[in-house]
Amino acid sequence: MSTLQHARPAPVGGSMFNATTLVCCMLIAVTATIILVRLFFGLSSTTNVNDGYSWGIWVVVDVFIGSALACGGFSMALLVYIFNKGKYHPLVRPALLGSLFGYTLAGAAITFDLGRWWNFWHIFWPGYFNVNSVMFEVAACITLYIIVMWIEFSPVFLERLGLRDARRKLEKVLFIFIALGVVLPMMHQASLGTMLVVMGGQVNPLWQTPIQPLIYLLSAIMLGYGVILFESCVAASAYRREIEVSLLNPMARVMLGIMALFLVVRFTDLVVRGVIGQAFAPTCVALTFWVENACLLGTFLLIGTTEARRNPARLFLAGIAVMLSGIMLRLNGFLIAFDTGPGWNYFPSVPELLVTIGIFAAEVFGYIYITRRFPVLPREETYAQPAHR
Amino acid sequence: MPADIPDTRTEVNCRRKFLESCMGAAGTALVASAISVRVEARDTYQRPPEALGLLYDATLCIGCKACVAACKQANDNPAEFSTTDKLWDTPLDTSGYTFNIIKMYRSGTMATKDDETNGYAFMKTSCMHCADPSCVSACPVTAMTKDPKTGIVAYDAEACVGCRYCVVACPFGIPKYQYDSPTGKIGKCELCRHRYKEGHYSACAEVCPTGATLYGRTSDLLSEAKRRLALKPGSVTTYPRGNLSGGPDQSYEGYVGNYKQHIYGETEYGGTQVLKLSAVDFEKVGMPYLSPNSSASTSETIQHTLYGGLLAPFAVLGVMTYVAKRNVHHEDDAPADKPGKE
Numbered sequence: 001m002s003t004l005q006h007a008r009p010a011p012v013g014g015s016m017f018n019a020t021t022l023v024c025c026m027l028i029a030v031t032a033t034i035i036l037v038r039l040f041f042g043l044s045s046t047t048n049v050n051d052g053y054s055w056g057i058w059v060v061v062d063v064f065i066g067s068a069l070a071c072g073g074f075s076m077a078l079l080v081y082i083f084n085k086g087k088y089h090p091l092v093r094p095a096l097l098g099s100l101f102g103y104t105l106a107g108a109a110i111t112f113d114l115g116r117w118w119n120f121w122h123i124f125w126p127g128y129f130n131v132n133s134v135m136f137e138v139a140a141c142i143t144l145y146i147i148v149m150w151i152e153f154s155p156v157f158l159e160r161l162g163l164r165d166a167r168r169k170l171e172k173v174l175f176i177f178i179a180l181g182v183v184l185p186m187m188h189q190a191s192l193g194t195m196l197v198v199m200g201g202q203v204n205p206l207w208q209t210p211i212q213p214l215i216y217l218l219s220a221i222m223l224g225y226g227v228i229l230f231e232s233c234v235a236a237s238a239y240r241r242e243i244e245v246s247l248l249n250p251m252a253r254v255m256l257g258i259m260a261l262f263l264v265v266r267f268t269d270l271v272v273r274g275v276i277g278q279a280f281a282p283t284c285v286a287l288t289f290w291v292e293n294a295c296l297l298g299t300f301l302l303i304g305t306t307e308a309r310r311n312p313a314r315l316f317l318a319g320i321a322v323m324l325s326g327i328m329l330r331l332n333g334f335l336i337a338f339d340t341g342p343g344w345n346y347f348p349s350v351p352e353l354l355v356t357i358g359i360f361a362a363e364v365f366g367y368i369y370i371t372r373r374f375p376v377l378p379r380e381e382t383y384a385q386p387a388h389r
Numbered sequence: 390m391p392a393d394i395p396d397t398r399t400e401v402n403c404r405r406k407f408l409e410s411c412m413g414a415a416g417t418a419l420v421a422s423a424i425s426v427r428v429e430a431r432d433t434y435q436r437p438p439e440a441l442g443l444l445y446d447a448t449l450c451i452g453c454k455a456c457v458a459a460c461k462q463a464n465d466n467p468a469e470f471s472t473t474d475k476l477w478d479t480p481l482d483t484s485g486y487t488f489n490i491i492k493m494y495r496s497g498t499m500a501t502k503d504d505e506t507n508g509y510a511f512m513k514t515s516c517m518h519c520a521d522p523s524c525v526s527a528c529p530v531t532a533m534t535k536d537p538k539t540g541i542v543a544y545d546a547e548a549c550v551g552c553r554y555c556v557v558a559c560p561f562g563i564p565k566y567q568y569d570s571p572t573g574k575i576g577k578c579e580l581c582r583h584r585y586k587e588g589h590y591s592a593c594a595e596v597c598p599t600g601a602t603l604y605g606r607t608s609d610l611l612s613e614a615k616r617r618l619a620l621k622p623g624s625v626t627t628y629p630r631g632n633l634s635g636g637p638d639q640s641y642e643g644y645v646g647n648y649k650q651h652i653y654g655e656t657e658y659g660g661t662q663v664l665k666l667s668a669v670d671f672e673k674v675g676m677p678y679l680s681p682n683s684s685a686s687t688s689e690t691i692q693h694t695l696y697g698g699l700l701a702p703f704a705v706l707g708v709m710t711y712v713a714k715r716n717v718h719h720e721d722d723a724p725a726d727k728p729g730k731e
Contacts, residue, residue: 114552123550
């Protein structure tokens with residue numbers, strides 16, 4: 001396989017001071033302030049969560065959606081290391097970086113949503129933890145995965161710091177962490193779907209099924225590819241680099257395959273359980289169901305042909321459509337189609353929204369910092385120079 | 390930049406390896422499912438034989454809310470106001486500070502009690518103490534527990550991380566969180582278990598003037614409920630008050646209500662320890678339809694099938710490690726003496 005020649009990753013370089021990083025820092029500062037208020041005055045001081053909707057966007061968006069959008073690293077590792085598609089190797093590091101930030105910040109975000117956060121260690125303490133709990137499985141697995149990802153990514157730091165011996169030693173055993181980095185997200189991304197099962201009839205039948213773990217797992221994998229499409233296009237345009245269409249094109253085809261499988265599983269389940277009729281009822285929930293699925297059908301229309309997949313704009317839009325569908329799948333199950341009875345309403349408050357935005361800003365800032373200072377993105381040979389050189 | 394036209398030999402090689410990997414993955418799936426088959430489906434739990442609970446008979450309830458006040462006192466909870474004068478404790482629903490409440494069903498002119506049309510009725514809202522509680526299954530840190538003898542579903546704030554999965558999971562919306570506090574706890578009825586050693590029992594049943602809320606062993610309460618359903622509506626019968634399974638006789642004679650032939654809690658989610666009788670359809674007074682199979686059992690069957698003894702995850706990890714070890718050398722294609730520095 002040594003015939004494959006990749007451009008080696010290199011730091012993009014350039015200044016950290018620009019409009020984007022400045023805005024990010026401001027958003028992060030606002031977020032930090034709101035979190036302080038929450039810690040001193042309780043959840044109701046900053047959020048609109050209530051006993052009917054006890055999980056607001058800090059859980060559903062920051063953690064459930066945030067971690068699913070951070071599946072790029074997992075999806076690429078699956079393709080490159082498990083299915084041995086070495087040609088995609090240049091996409092691994094940037095994807096892993098996105099995942100690293102997505103998950104680390106999701107982990108941080110859940111901490112201040114916890115009502116009794118100082119007891120957080122109980123989840124890892126044998127005297128306390130409950131192996132029957134889906135939440136336990138998710139929490140333990142995500143924590144382990146965050147640690148595994150930092151180890152997987154550490155060669156980048158070692159490379160930059162010139163610690164070649166340490167790097168070589170680590171790379172000898174890296175395959176163990178790569179395998180863990182595939183199995184752990186498979187486990188908890190599936191369990192995020194199982195999380196709905198215990199909620200029983202409160203969740204609309206369109207999203208309440210015992211095969212939820214399979215649906216969420218397939219969704220997470222295709223979201224991973226969708227995010228890479230999106231990230232690659234954004235990174236290329238922000239850094240004025242060439243888009244890796246020769247890699248994104250076949251990768252998008254893999255994504256379409258998984259998407260087809262997902263749709264077959266999803267609709268077979270609805271038909272077998274005899275609830276497909278609810279999708280045609282004149283309700284809001286049926287509408288959001290179709291938004292969720294129209295995004296996937298739209299992706300087939302956008303990039304169904306090889307020719308279409310050579311068009312970066314179409315790849316970019318397809319990435320957004322896939323992300324939107326994954327976002328809707330999770331929003332629907334946990335918030336929109338979750339009904340705890342009359343009288344309960346939830347819409348996030350402004351501070352709540354600002355924190356979620358701040359978390360994404362922190363991800364963007366971290367991504368910019370690491371790609372500018374550490375060897376993550378493939379080195380550009382002859383094309384446009386980085387903008388802020 | 391990688392070439393657009395792939396090296397044919399490499400591509401063939403790739404395809405072979407890809408197929409091998411697929412077979413590896415299929416093998417993993419087989420191993421995993423073979424292991425899973427042996428993990429038995431987790432049945433819905435049933436009530437323990439000595440389970441304690443309440444019987445709430447909506448036809449006897451006069452809506453005096455003595456039980457609401459007694460519950461506040463017994464649990465040391467503050468008053469909650471819904472009126473502008475803030476003179477009385479007037480909670481509109483259970484909350485982190487209100488574990489028991491009497492709600493009212495209203496229809497049309499509200500002329501007669503316990504009439505579905507143009508009538509009104511009462512319904513108690515408090516923990517049902519399920520035989521197979523969703524909150525206990527959901528809790529990641531065993532802060533929600535079910536006593537193996539009494540079956541009381543108890544909460545331990547010292548263990549709780551405040552994730553509120555119990556709040557989301559409960560089909561009755563019972564565990565509630567104190568959102569206004571930086572150190573908020575979950576609040577729910579624990580059947581006054583903290584008062585047993587002083588010789589007391591559930592405060593709501595202790596103070597109920599009509600015996601609408603009756604305390605006792607659930608098996609005794611279930612027999613009593615069945616006795617009432619068998620009576621002719623409008624006839625006269627004896628109604629016990631207070632503690633059915635012991636204590637002084639406080640019974641009195643009263644008219645039999647026009648019951649729906651349904652003991653709520655007899656079979657719902659495998660049964661609950663708090664049982665309810667009503668003359669108005671249960672779904673209309675806020676008691677949801679629940680199948681005899683608990684959602685906790687479905688959820689745990691999935692979890693045990695996928696992760697029982699961590700066998701399947703380790704089997705998959707084994708295969709993944711093997712495959713990754715074979716494929717990971719791409720990483721080192723570039724010579725090590727060319728560090729990726731600018």
